[in-house]
Amino acid sequence: MLIIGEKLSIIAKRVREAMMKKDKGPIQEIAISQWKAGAGMIDANIGPAEDGGEDLMQWMVTTIQAVVPLPVCLDTTNSSALEAGLKVHNSQWGKPLINSTSNDPERFPILELGAKYNAQVIGLTVGKGGLPADAEERAAIAAEIMARAMEYGVPLEDIYLDPLVLQIATSQDHARHVIKAIKMFQEMNDPPMKTVVGLSNISNGCPKTLRPILNRYYFMLLMLEGLTAAIADAHEMAEVTKTYDVMMGKTLYAHSYLEM
Amino acid sequence: MAFVASKETYSGKVYQVNIGTGANAANLGGENVLPFHSFEGTVPNKPVIAYEIQDVPPTDWPENVQKPYSSVSGDPVAWAKFCQDNLKAKAIALRLLGTHPDRENRSPEVAAKTVKDVLSAINVPLIILGSNHAEKDAPVLVAAAEAAKDRNCIIGKAQEANYKTIVAAAMANNHKLIAMSELDINLSKQLNILITQMGFDKERLVTDPMCSALGYGLEYTYSVMERIRLAALTQNDLTMQPPMLADVGMYVWKIKEAQAPESEMPLWGNTEERGIAWEATTATALLVSGAELLIMRHPRAIEAVEKLIEELV
Structure with missing residues (x-):
């Protein structure tokens, strides 16, 4: 992760x-x-x-x-x-990572920079027409971004697809659409496409005490679907990734595993 | 088309732990592959076998393994010299059994003197073991570690119940340390973490996951050792990368199969040959599961396992 x-x-x-x-x-x-x-x-x-x-x-x-x-x-x-x-x-x-291109024509030239400077690029699955309605629409936009990346000469392994996490407080349904999109994105290529989220957006606008809880649990769900990367506070996520790695057998459990 | 062996690559490496001083110092570990997989990476050091001796005559050992030492085992210094000079021991493990409260209950000072005397008679690396009485081992090993200062010994065994004092003694006197847990990989990792959190360098540790003899739980030790080594190599788990110890002799020579007379068990064959084979077989299994340091008793069992190591490395 x-x-x-x-x-x-x-x-x-x-x-x-x-x-x-x-x-x-x-x-x-x-x-x-x-x-x-x-x-x-x-x-x-x-x-x-x-x-x-x-x-x-x-x-x-x-x-x-x-x-x-x-x-x-x-x-x-x-x-x-x-x-x-x-x-x-x-x-x-x-390699550096550029945040971001999207399906908005104004954002296409970003891919040129990716190709020119051998950088990785985040492909945000939104278009000019506004927010995607569901996971399927996100996947359709992802396909367009992938085609364009190839056209501009950015290898698909350098693209991180971002399903656009929305606020749970105002767009509750999108929490599950994003989870589904993470799964769908990976199926769009072999080897699977890389994925990234701006994690803390899930809890934007929520009370301060709730934010770390929402961020952490949501992160665990996304990891389970195979998420590659998250823009997040490393301090807030350290316990989650360590616990996830222990539960998935990636690191050996010891009582002090959180201190390692 | 020529046959090409498939090879694994590993992300981790076993720490190389140096023991002893001068020309006869030895290195344990250092490899980045599973035991004897030298075709996949580097195996800079062979496993080392230490001859076990003790501070009191080995009257608790079966007669067949007392016999080779009968002329010297009344005196730990003579015994140690015999192992080094006559049997060409590459290392010696001195067990301070006489300090056990149920035995002679010797004081830490007496134990320290024995350590000093043995060290002044030998030049191969020395492993200093308590009597495996968690409470008594703490003061005994502190005194022993001081007596052996700067001879780069391995002292042990530090366990969950007593590790703090023993770790401090090993640290203050520049020794390596055996960390022992009881057949539990997670507790083994936890003990290594606790010891390193005291400031002890993890690259000076030797892990003892607890030994057992063939027929008496060997498969548990085998499995724990194997999983420790896989965590070290495939997960690059920094807490699981010390070399491992198999304390073979004391577990093998107390079981029935190593001592039942042929007259009672005619189908089992010659008692002495059987005991030697039992110790060598147990040791071999643990070498294959990842042990880099073995503590053994019978010279012929050691000879057989050393020959095997020569052929496999």
Whole structure:
């Protein structure tokens, strides 16, 4: 299970302030903390970043990789910021991941960047027409994204299909549609397609005390369906992945297994 | 088309544990493959067999295994030298049986003196074992570890009930440590974790999953050892990668088959040959399941198993 450590988002006040002031301290502290808790990649979410996005993404990638030996997930809708980040990404610990392309024509050129910089790309299964209604619609969009990836020269093993997790509080039915979509996505190719979710969106808008509970149980269900990766807080998920690995026989049980 | 053997690759590796000092120091473990699978990877060290001796005369051993040592076993120093010089022992395991409260109940100081005397007479690696009385072993092994300071011995056995004191003694005096649990792979892992959480380097451990003799639960030991080794190699479980010990002699030479006289059991054949074969067979099974260190008693059983190791490695 690949955890993409999610705590470096412009939405968080402390991170936003550090980004504005180019203060490396908080950024590196969070990156290290996510890495130590088991993250295999660090998400750098700079938002739309319309002004100075190129500089900001480059600064984020180099600031993170200066202290953590992991690839970075470049998370922005600004494609020139993405390209700037890809140029400075150090891929000795793994390929970068672009978040994201979709079935919206405006997002097609992202695949060009993937091919040009040998990066992995998240394919978000939404189109211009709005949210997919169910798992089948997500799979249909996934098929289009896969065809387009091949056309642009991005190998299918570099695509992570994202079924778009929605809020349980407002879109309860989608929780099960997403579970089903994770299963369907894998059946669309041999070897199975990789999958990723933005996990914490399930509990967006829920009371603070409920959020970790919703996130963790949902994560366990998705893992059981074969989920490859999750953008999530590595600290919050450490117990879940360790317990899952013990229950699935991937690691040997000992009373102290959570401390390992 | 030529035959091509299919090969497994493993993600983990057994730690290499160095014991003893000087020219006769030895290495245990270090391989990244299942036992004797040298065609799949590297096996830098052969399994080591230690001759078992004890601090009191072996009157508790069957006569056939007392016999080879009858001229020396009254004195642990002479016994140790005999094993090293006459039998070419590559290592010696000194069991401080005389410290057991139900035996001579010797003090830790007396045990420490025995350790010192034995060490000054030999130059092969020494394994220092308590009497397997969890409570008494703690002070005995502390004194023994101090007496053997910097000779890079293996001390043991640390068990769930007494590990803290023994771990601290091994750490303070630069020894390796045997961690023993009772035929339970999960408790074996847990003990290794607890010991390393005290600051003891996991690469200085030797795991004893508890031995048993052929016909008396050998398949349990075999299975636990095999699963420990698979966790180490295929799951790269860092807590399960120490080399393993099989304490063969003490389990084999107390069973009926190793001592019942031929007059009582005519179909079982010669008693001495039977006992030797029993010890060698038990040891062989445990080598195949992953033991890197064996503690054995009869010189002819050891000779047979060493020959087998030579041929298999």
